[in-house]
Amino acid sequence: MMTTVSAPRFQHFVRELTQVIDTFAGDEEAVLAAGRPLLNELVSNDDWLPAEFAQPHPQYYQQYLLHADPQDRFSVVSFVWGPGQKTPVHNHTVWALIGMMRGSERAEGFAASEPGRPMQLLGAEVLSPGDVDMVSPRLGDIHRVSNLYDDRVSISIHVYGGNIGRISRHVFDVDTGERKTFISGYSNEPKQPAA
């Protein structure tokens, strides 16, 4: 799949971001610096995301693939939170930009721990519409994210420095630091075999 969203605002974003990646490929700091204002502009206008990619699930947060770079250099996902939903503690292994578009989410950063030791909470922040957060192995890659609200849907747009639904990464047990491998896949495709 390539791009699934035809709205000009989204097409413009993908074109501009592709140009950023073409220009700064491999220079994460430059990619994030140039990509951040593009994502801020995209999520500052909540009028382009088709309803099919904004659907919550009663039980699970949803990750809809909106665009996959043909060379797997980046992917764009709509992350749809049902009321009260949250991720496990997890990492990404690639850089990510997280732009809040509808509602709010809470992100808690963690440090990896020695085996058997609880993981240390590094800090928490709340994203409001228009805010853009960043994670990466260089900046801090382990977090847990939740819908700030128990009574409404929240949506953020994520850009990852790879085809995130295909990348083998980890979920963590916050009490023991134990990690397990997982591959997230995407909500708008048939389920991948369990990792």
Ligand code: FE
């Ligand atoms: Fe994440």
